[in-house]
Amino acid sequence: xxxxxxxxxxxxxxxxxxxxxxxxxxxxxxxxxxxxxxxxxxxxxxxxxxxxxxxxxxxxxxxxxxxxxxxxxxxxxxxxxxxxxxxxxxxxxxxxxxxxxxxxxxxxxxxxxxxxxxxxxxxxxxxxxxxxxxxxxxxxxxxxxxxxxxxxxxxxxxxxxxxxxxxxxxxxxxxxxxxxxxxxxxxxxxxxxxxxxxxxxxxxxxxxxxxxxxxxxxxxxxxxxxxxxxxxxxxxxxxxxxxxxxxxxxxxxxxxxxxxxxxxxxxxxxxxxxxxxxxxxxxxxxxxxxxxxxxxxxxxxxxxxxxxxxxxxxxxxxxxxxxxxxxxxxxxxxxxxxxxxxxxxxxxxxxxxxxxxxxxxxxxxxxxxxxxxxxxxxxxxxxxxxxxxxxxxxxxxxxxxxxxxxxxxxxxxxxxxxxxxxxxxxxxx
Amino acid sequence: xxxxxxxxxxxxxxxxxxxxxxxxxxxxxxxxxxxxxxxxxxxxxxxxxxxxxxxxxxxxxxxxxxxxxxxxxxxxxxxxxxxxxxx
Numbered sequence: 001x002x003x004x005x006x007x008x009x010x011x012x013x014x015x016x017x018x019x020x021x022x023x024x025x026x027x028x029x030x031x032x033x034x035x036x037x038x039x040x041x042x043x044x045x046x047x048x049x050x051x052x053x054x055x056x057x058x059x060x061x062x063x064x065x066x067x068x069x070x071x072x073x074x075x076x077x078x079x080x081x082x083x084x085x086x087x088x089x090x091x092x093x094x095x096x097x098x099x100x101x102x103x104x105x106x107x108x109x110x111x112x113x114x115x116x117x118x119x120x121x122x123x124x125x126x127x128x129x130x131x132x133x134x135x136x137x138x139x140x141x142x143x144x145x146x147x148x149x150x151x152x153x154x155x156x157x158x159x160x161x162x163x164x165x166x167x168x169x170x171x172x173x174x175x176x177x178x179x180x181x182x183x184x185x186x187x188x189x190x191x192x193x194x195x196x197x198x199x200x201x202x203x204x205x206x207x208x209x210x211x212x213x214x215x216x217x218x219x220x221x222x223x224x225x226x227x228x229x230x231x232x233x234x235x236x237x238x239x240x241x242x243x244x245x246x247x248x249x250x251x252x253x254x255x256x257x258x259x260x261x262x263x264x265x266x267x268x269x270x271x272x273x274x275x276x277x278x279x280x281x282x283x284x285x286x287x288x289x290x291x292x293x294x295x296x297x298x299x300x301x302x303x304x305x306x307x308x309x310x311x312x313x314x315x316x317x318x319x320x321x322x323x324x325x326x327x328x329x330x331x332x333x334x335x336x337x338x339x340x341x342x343x344x345x346x347x348x349x350x351x352x353x354x355x356x357x358x359x360x361x362x363x364x365x366x367x368x369x370x371x372x373x374x375x376x377x378x379x380x381x382x383x384x385x386x387x388x389x390x391x392x393x394x395x396x397x398x399x400x401x402x403x404x405x406x407x408x409x410x411x412x413x414x415x416x417x418x419x420x421x422x423x424x425x426x427x428x429x
Numbered sequence: 430x431x432x433x434x435x436x437x438x439x440x441x442x443x444x445x446x447x448x449x450x451x452x453x454x455x456x457x458x459x460x461x462x463x464x465x466x467x468x469x470x471x472x473x474x475x476x477x478x479x480x481x482x483x484x485x486x487x488x489x490x491x492x493x494x495x496x497x498x499x500x501x502x503x504x505x506x507x508x509x510x511x512x513x514x515x516x
Binding site: 052065369 | 446455498499500501504
């Protein structure tokens with residue numbers, strides 16, 4: 001047994017026997033190769049774990065995500081142990097939690113590289129990443145370990161990736177400030193989403209998103225009882241109307257005309273009795289033919305504060321997806337149950353949207369390697385990183401509302417933690 | 430130092446840092462900016478003193494690594510193979 005393996009194994013068994021057992025029983029990755037272009041590293045399943053040129057320099061860079069004076073920190077992903085080493089070199093650090101995201105990857109690394117120096121540090125705690133774990137701060141991560149994570153820790157991996165990307169995603173929203181300014185005059189003449197808050201106390205509310213599985217629910221939505229309102233995202237409107245299903249409320253948050261116009265370029269007469277809930281940034285030209293009420297909602301974000309002071313309106317939670325705002329509307333309206341149709345967060349059947357939606361397209365040419373989510377059957381389904389981020393944020397939303405029962409009408413889309421399968425409810429479906 | 434060369438070096442640095450930190454979205458944007466700078470340099474009269482064949486070889490390897498989402502290899506090639514070509 002190599003020195004590296006015996007030293008690592010001895011420390012793991014002594015300090016964290018359960019973790020040692022889990023890693024020891026994990027299958028070895030099929031393709032593991034060593035590389036050295038100045039620094040010895042591993043390539044696992046085609047992905048380089050750490051720099052082959054300057055591992056220590058790379059780790060110092062990654063460690064900068066943790067403030068210098070931090071007394072505790074989290075590291076997501078084992079890689080080759082350089083990131084824990086870099087952080088442990090800080091005398092002020094009192095506690096370091098290293099979270100293993102993939103057991104097979106950890107096994108490959110521990111069997112080939114000596115991790116005993118940092119594993120022996122009394123400040124270190126080694127944990128297995130769990131699906132329900134939230135991201136702890138301050139943290140840094142090993143990107144290749146995020147890329148290769150599979151199994152139980154993938155939801156945690158998704159949350160870590162989302163946190164890493166959030167500053168960049170928020171910076172791209174700054175362009176909305178000018179649009180908001182221009183929307184002040186429009187907002188003054190429109191209604192307030194707060195009219196709907198509390199409007200459906202104790203109701204079962206149906207929520208139609210625009211994922212491919214919406215197609216399977218059109219008949220059920222058309223036959224729903226009159227006291228079960230339907231809230232639809234804008235991209236679902238076309239397929240719903242084509243199936244003779246009129247939503248009670250449509251929600252739109254899209255600011256770009258080219259993005260939203262196709263959703264409303266329809267025969268809209270059936271929507272005369274429906275309400276359109278819209279964020280101020282929605283292009284007004286695209287919705288000019290909307291025959292029903294318009295109700296303005298603000299996103300729960302400081303950039304709306306000036307507008308809020310000038311013209312108070314209700315707020316809806318939204319972390320980038322119109323589905324978020326629609327779900328929050330259902331909850332604020334008083335829903336006791338929310339039934340999700342088309343809330344796929346992935347590409348079941350290889351399509352981006354439900355057939356008949358303006359932007360529906362085959363997604364096979366646009367698949368991103370390694371980016372999947374588990375569907376309700378436990379199968380990996382291709383998705384995009386932004387959809388995965390929306391999914392994890394939606395799961396947090398569901399967890400914040402334990403008094404509301406959420407159901408998913410289809411198992412073919414992403415499995416959503418905290419959401420039941422519709423088929424589980426007796427007499428429904 | 431030409432403005433285009435400086436833009437290319439800035440985009441390279443942002444891309445490499447982004448890939449090593451796990452901020453793939455911003456890194457990808459920076460990589461696209463870098464490729465744009467290099468394309469403009471190669472078709473323009475300035476050229477940045479780049480050897481087209483060597484540059485094409487390094488870029489092909491980087492784009493192949495991007496295709497399989499291999500962030501550390503992308504960063505290594507950017508900093509240790511492409512950056513020296515930019516001087």
